[in-house]
Amino acid sequence: MPRASVVGAGMTKFGxxxxTLSELFAEAALSAFDDAGVGPDDVDxxxxxxxxGGQTENDTHLxxxxxxRIGLAGVPCQRFEDACATSANAFKNAVHAVEAGVHDTVLVGGSERCTPVTGLxxxxxxxxxxxxxxxxxxxxxxxxFPGVFALLTKRHMxxxxxxxxxxxxxxxxxxxxxEHNPIAHFGKQTTVEEVLEGPVVADPFRLMDCCPFSDGASAVLVTSTDRADSFDDPVDVSGVGHATDVVPLGAKPVPHATEAARKAAAQAYEQAGASADEMDFAEVHDxxxxxxxxxxxxxxxxxxxEGGPAAEAGRSSLDGDRPINPSGGLKAKGHPIGATGTGQIVELTEQLRGGAKERQIDGATKGLAHNLGGDAATTVVTVMEVRE
Amino acid sequence: MPRASVVGAGMTKFGxxxxTLSELFAEAALSAFDDAGVGPDDVDxxxxxxxxGGQTENDTHLxxxxxxRIGLAGVPCQRFEDACATSANAFKNAVHAVEAGVHDTVLVGGSERCTPVTGLxxxxxxxxxxxxxxxxxxxxxxxxFPGVFALLTKRHMxxxxxxxxxxxxxxxxxxxxxEHNPIAHFGKQTTVEEVLEGPVVADPFRLMDCCPFSDGASAVLVTSTDRADSFDDPVDVSGVGHATDVVPLGAKPVPHATEAARKAAAQAYEQAGASADEMDFAEVHDxxxxxxxxxxxxxxxxxxxEGGPAAEAGRSSLDGDRPINPSGGLKAKGHPIGATGTGQIVELTEQLRGGAKERQIDGATKGLAHNLGGDAATTVVTVMEVRE
Structure with missing residues (x-):
């Protein structure tokens, strides 16, 4: 039994x-409204x-x-911040809320600006x-953070x-x-040689091992599975796991295991009654x-x-047996921090509707999103599936 | 039927x-654990x-x-930010969560530093x-903000x-x-003459019309009404309303009405099946x-x-017929932004347990908290009552 459904999805180009952060979000939100065929009166x-936003441009209470900005003034609103897992956590809370009947339909999303347009x-x-x-x-x-993930990766190596x-x-x-994603920050192709010739940022990472700083916004409409029946193209949320880990890195017994991700994934799979093997693809926090x-x-x-050898063997490519990040991931699609989590949900929605065009995973019926924050200390894992 | 119960409450002195923000919160949280007789293993x-915290000391993902810091690593965590209504909104979300069975027992609170210890x-x-x-x-x-509230107050005048x-x-x-609150930032008495002789901050406000910048933390443990039976001194949460209003001020039809507060109060009273007349006291966002x-x-x-004449006539004093801010309010207790909302819940808990000593409202059985954020754009109103 799914927990909730996504009935509308929208995002800006990442780049x-x-x-302003509010204007940027409005573009994504109005696109999600259009996609669902609803207006602000339909959102609770x-x-x-x-x-x-507080740090970059002194903008809070967002x-x-x-x-x-989108005609929703008056409804209960809250801002979430959980580092890079910010909007995935907002999404998890929204799934809980519609499942529990606290709200009928919730608009969930995020907005962030990280490029020099902020003046920084x-x-x-x-x-x-x-x-x-x-x-x-x-x-x-x-x-x-290049150092944080370099330490984790060095241990993995x-x-x-x-x-x-x-x-x-x-x-x-x-x-x-x-390159197949029209909203991606960077579509351009690269080669292994090019990556390995790049300047070192934090050993073992070179420039092209690192995602860019991006601006962008994403938004989805979450409603109960019952209400979803009245929408054109709902996609079901069958599991959402959320776990945290001790901060700092040095206090983690096995840091490269990213323990919170394992716990969150186990929760999501259990809720979904599904295993990793049944997932047709995943969007992960690269x-x-x-x-x-x-x-x-x-x-x-x-x-x-086996993650390294699998990547090398092409198993996680679009045409591999375990496709990962068909959207281009944070690496190429971009990483506007607070917009990244629900940006992954937008990709899951498009893939499971069969509308991802050149990057479509053929016949995808189940997909997973993995959004991580801080020192691998917050992770939210979501399993979504085609509505039966 | 109450929605949830508070079974432990703790806070630091405000001042x-x-x-660090995490250490400060730990003091309040461990005090709430002690009060409830629980440990971190009992919290979900x-x-x-x-x-x-991001703006003041570059500290996020808190x-x-x-x-x-308190032995809770691993559990689902989220940070809320809704300006001065930050932790009241966290509290509202926690009440929903335990009521819906999402979690059994939630630790809710906030921590903030606003004094020059931040270097600002x-x-x-x-x-x-x-x-x-x-x-x-x-x-x-x-x-x-002195200007924002001066504009609202001028209109009220x-x-x-x-x-x-x-x-x-x-x-x-x-x-x-x-003066009767041991955790208050400023207990010292003042007089009408002293206030009126103070320097003007933003007309009509003089220095003593404004609350201080404070550091501090507060925490409460929220559990289901059923589980609360096993605790020594639970206090029930009978209603929590939450509404927002349009931003900016100039877009509000009747700004001094603080419309979000009226909507939130109406929701809270309706949930509690009670009227304003039944409240024995209130903590409001002064x-x-x-x-x-x-x-x-x-x-x-x-x-x-009638609010102005009532204050002048002493009706909102400790011994008046409608006591307001027995704790000293933001004005004297202090206003560590993100800790203020749950700080009010701590005061309600102490008053409804009859443990507020010199500032106790005799025989109080029902109380209300009103926490407001930004341009009067977010308001959370909570009604709590003695357990029957």
């Missing part, structure tokens, strides 16, 4: 946007995600501001992102022999997929190439240690 | 704290409120960080607070003849109450004296236009 609440350069943005790392032990040492070439294959695949490999193991697509 | 989720001065903090005002029409004009003396009576009363007067009308304690 560079010179409009807004669950809004934004991670860093939920009622965003609601005001790359160094300052990197410092702002680092606000999600540990206050006592990590921030004072100057550890930023040490344990399993994962190679830089295997990491590069993730980048190549995701850029190839992104903020760095190494993160995709660890995620592909945590969600059970590959055995521990 | 100046030189510890953390609903965490913080408004400005929910799992706070959880890690008053002018910079005022700019940061202004992040909650409208991005398009208010921030560019330099409108900050124009409509009803509310006077500066009446505003001063609110400050005098709340400081008198605060960020400025004028805000208390508008709130006292919005929650139905006084007719529109």
């Amino acid at each position: 560079v946007h010179d409009s 609440a807004l669950y809004f995600g934004n991670a860093m 939920a009622p501001k965003a609601a005001s 350069g790359t160094a300052e943005m990197t410092r702002i992102f680092a606000s999600a790392s540990d206050r006592h032990y990590e921030q004072p040492t100057g550890l930023t 040490h344990e399993y022999g994962t190679t830089e070439e295997q990491l590069a294959h993730v980048a190549v695949k995701n850029h190839a997929n992104g 903020c760095f190439t190494g993160a995709e490999i660890m995620a592909s193991e945590a969600i059970g697509f590959f055995e521990d240690g | 100046v704290h030189d510890s 989720a953390l609903y965490f409120g913080n408004a400005m 929910a799992p960080k706070a959880a890690s 001065g008053t002018a910079e903090m005022t700019r940061i607070f202004a992040s909650a005002s409208d991005r398009h029409y208010e921030q560019p004009t330099g409108l900050t 124009h409509e009803y003849g509310t006077t500066e003396e009446q505003l001063a009576h609110v400050a005098v009363k709340n400081h008198a109450n605060g 960020c400025f004296t004028g805000a208390e007067i508008m709130a006292s009308e919005a929650i139905g304690f006084f007719e529109d236009g």
